[in-house]
Amino acid sequence: ADAGIDVTGNITATGSGDFASLQINGTNPQITFNDTDNESDFAIKNSNGNFQIVDIDNSNRVGFQMGSDGNTLLGGNVTINGSINLGTHLDMGDNDIIKLGTGDDLQIYHSGSGSFIQDNGTGNLNIATDAFRVVNAGVTESMITADENGAVSLYFDNSKKFETNTSGCQVTGHLVADRVAVGDGEFLQCGNDDDLQILHNSGQNIIQNTVANTNIKIQGVNSEGGTPVIQLNPRRDQVGLSVKANQGVEAY
Numbered sequence: 585a586d587a588g589i590d591v592t593g594n595i596t597a598t599g600s601g602d603f604a605s606l607q608i609n610g611t612n613p614q615i616t617f618n619d620t621d622n623e624s625d626f627a628i629k630n631s632n633g634n635f636q637i638v639d640i641d642n643s644n645r646v647g648f649q650m651g652s653d654g655n656t657l658l659g660g661n662v663t664i665n666g667s668i669n670l671g672t673h674l675d676m677g678d679n680d681i682i683k684l685g686t687g688d689d690l691q692i693y694h695s696g697s698g699s700f701i702q703d704n705g706t707g708n709l710n711i712a713t714d715a716f717r718v719v720n721a722g723v724t725e726s727m728i729t730a731d732e733n734g735a736v737s738l739y740f741d742n743s744k745k746f747e748t749n750t751s752g753c754q755v756t757g758h759l760v761a762d763r764v765a766v767g768d769g770e771f772l773q774c775g776n777d778d779d780l781q782i783l784h785n786s787g788q789n790i791i792q793n794t795v796a797n798t799n800i801k802i803q804g805v806n807s808e809g810g811t812p813v814i815q816l817n818p819r820r821d822q823v824g825l826s827v828k829a830n831q832g833v834e835a836y
Contacts, residue, residue, distance in 0.1 A: 616640070804829065 608615070614629030627638050633652035639645045649657040676682070678696040689705025703709040714732035719725060725742035729735075738746040747754050766772060766783075774780040779795045793800050804812040816825035826834040 612629060612631050614627045616627045617625055619625050625639075625641055627636075627640055627644075629636050629638060635650040636646050637648040639647055646657065646659045648659070651657065676693075678694055681691050681693040684690040684692075685705055687705055689703065690709075691700070691702045691704065693700055693702075701709070716728070716730040717726065718728040720727060726737075726739045726744075728739070729737045736748045737744050743756075745756050747756075764772070769785045770783065771778070772782040775795075777795065779793065779798065780800070781790075781792050781794060783790050783792075791800065802814055804814055810829075811831065812829050814827040815823055818824045823836050825836070828834070
């Protein structure tokens with residue numbers, strides 16, 4: 585009849601049928617699906633206002649739930665053939681991991697005390713970009729910048745301290761090192777025009793001035809008291825020239 589059928593109790597159906605709509609009323613109504621062993625396997629149900637698909641054979645494990653609060657729950661692993669388009673956030677808890685690669689080679693997660701991008705697989709961890717930036721958590725200060733065909737810069741408290749350039753690198757501020765090594769014929773240069781140069785070349789150690797009419801001055805402490813001495817030693821264990829404050833010059 586056009587008015588349909590109202591049934592109180594259970595309906596057991598075999599075969600197939602066509603329905604324009606099917607309405608089931610009850611406290612927690614459900615549709616149960618049985619296979620040929622005549623045992624209940626899966627059910628579609630309304631559980632306290634939550635729409636669920638449950639696995640009856642596995643202690644009513646919830647495989648899918650659309651909650652009355654608007655949240656959706658998937659239980660177990662999900663295999664997706666195709667793309668996922670998110671209209672909002674992907675919200676995951678501590679130690680929940682995004683795993684990429686056949687062997688879970690790349691993992692992204694937050695442990696509760698730190699955030700990790702972890703590469704456990706073959707090959708390099710590559711970040712491909714023409715403008716790379718590392719900034720603070722508030723996105724208000726630069727920490728590292730790198731530009732394609734340009735400079736790599738390091739910052740301290742948002743102030744640039746180290747920068748690469750076409751001729752090498754530039755340091756702003758003091759440079760503290762255990763050792764500075766330069767090869768034969770290479771210079772340590774001082775002054776805007778490289779006025780003073782220190783080098784080793786062709787078996788000679790050279791301190792040279794490159795600007796005419798400019799002195800090379802070796803200067804002791806700028807204070808009174810004591811007897812400061814400037815010595816020129818041809819060998820480490822032999823003094824060649826000794827200049828003493830207020831006492832003259834001694835040649836050996």
